[in-house]
Amino acid sequence: MAALRCLFPVLSALFVLSALSGFFASTSSSSVASSSSKSLIVSSSAAASPSPSFAYYISGLRGDGPRLVRLLLAVYHPRNRYLLHLASDASDRERMDLARAVRSRVPASRAFGNVDVLGKPNAATNMGSSVLASVHHATAVMLRLDGGWDWLVTLSAADYPMVSQDDIHAFSSAPREINFIDHTSNIGWKDYHRVQLIVVDPGIYLARRAQIFHATERRPTTESFKFFSGSPWVILSRPFIEFCILGWDNLPRTLLLYFANALIPEESYFHSVACNSHDFQNTTLNSDLRYMVWDNPPQMEPHFLNVSDHDNMVHTGAPFARQFHMDDPVLEKIDREILRRGYNQVVPGGWCTGDGRPWFDPCSKWGDPNLVKPGPRAEKLKELVKKLLEERDSQSGWCK
Ligand SMILES: *[C@@H]1O[C@H](CO)[C@@H](O)[C@H](O)[C@H]1NC(C)=O
Numbered sequence: 001m002a003a004l005r006c007l008f009p010v011l012s013a014l015f016v017l018s019a020l021s022g023f024f025a026s027t028s029s030s031s032v033a034s035s036s037s038k039s040l041i042v043s044s045s046a047a048a049s050p051s052p053s054f055a056y057y058i059s060g061l062r063g064d065g066p067r068l069v070r071l072l073l074a075v076y077h078p079r080n081r082y083l084l085h086l087a088s089d090a091s092d093r094e095r096m097d098l099a100r101a102v103r104s105r106v107p108a109s110r111a112f113g114n115v116d117v118l119g120k121p122n123a124a125t126n127m128g129s130s131v132l133a134s135v136h137h138a139t140a141v142m143l144r145l146d147g148g149w150d151w152l153v154t155l156s157a158a159d160y161p162m163v164s165q166d167d168i169h170a171f172s173s174a175p176r177e178i179n180f181i182d183h184t185s186n187i188g189w190k191d192y193h194r195v196q197l198i199v200v201d202p203g204i205y206l207a208r209r210a211q212i213f214h215a216t217e218r219r220p221t222t223e224s225f226k227f228f229s230g231s232p233w234v235i236l237s238r239p240f241i242e243f244c245i246l247g248w249d250n251l252p253r254t255l256l257l258y259f260a261n262a263l264i265p266e267e268s269y270f271h272s273v274a275c276n277s278h279d280f281q282n283t284t285l286n287s288d289l290r291y292m293v294w295d296n297p298p299q300m301e302p303h304f305l306n307v308s309d310h311d312n313m314v315h316t317g318a319p320f321a322r323q324f325h326m327d328d329p330v331l332e333k334i335d336r337e338i339l340r341r342g343y344n345q346v347v348p349g350g351w352c353t354g355d356g357r358p359w360f361d362p363c364s365k366w367g368d369p370n371l372v373k374p375g376p377r378a379e380k381l382k383e384l385v386k387k388l389l390e391e392r393d394s395q396s397g398w399c400k
């Protein structure tokens, strides 16, 4: 019974896609069976290949369906796993449309069965504990769906990649236990405005959308653990996710309860868990690998990027950038010049075997998904990861 209850989100996640796809009997039901027996669903040869595999959790709000599809096309690779989420302010119809669009626009996803739309959505908030609940839900579903990925990447509808998935191969030079978490314990103004603040998020217990409310009392700065804070956007290793979701050390749970009353827990939760854990504090690389431009002092969200930011964006070597307006012209420039992605097509890679006729999608036919052909951006990314690793090693101890 307990196992059945656990499987429910997985089943409902699969349901949306498979109800439409007509291969429920063949692919998806075997996905359910294999996820419960904890074997691999995607690419059984993944273990033999040195190139890593990523689990992407891509989340959006009502009306974000088309952006999620575009972003999926830009980050799709058969070796990865994708979970798309339209928050509870979107209708089930939008969710069905999204699943249908994925099915028709990414033909490979039907064969590889590696894209799911979360059937049971979470609250549409960008603050409070419901955000954390949402990320925990996604990571638990990802663990259940697929045993093969190395890193979990969180993206929103306003994000975009700056490298192809074959370039991401450059990650094979990074130890698999590394967590990319931008963090500091030097929290300054945040101590009064964030750490001491006690809030209650109605997203957890009300069906309708309601304002977060603030307690009049403040709580003292934490003593039983050290508070770390940084970018809410993270790339987390599989061992660390397992520690947070399945582990028997109580630190992740204690901190989860603490952060239930924090205003923006996703800026601090994984940061504080990793840095207060004996086993994981040495696995943190102090970067979120995103290109963002902030006001000084920083506002809640970074600038919207446009074509004026293009050159700087490319120069950093960061694999992702945020945030963008829907269909901003700079996205087209990135598609054309960096990703070499045709209109309405996925980013071509070593796995695509279609011929090179104009207007013909090279990825409408495919071969070995483990064949990767990194481009020039891979070198930049490799340099960036190497620099971060060196920076880390030159400091005595991390999590400062
Ligand atoms: C890009 O955005 C900045 C502000 O963030 C603005 O100053 C600039 O004019 C914009 N460039 C274009 C080409 O729209």
Ligand SMILES: *[C@@H]1O[C@H](CO)[C@@H](O)[C@H](O)[C@H]1NC(C)=O
Pocket: 278, 279, 281, 282, 396, 397, 398
């Ligand atoms: C973490 O790194 C520091 C400094 O290099 C070292 O002293 C410590 O023993 C390491 N901790 C673990 C658990 O490896």
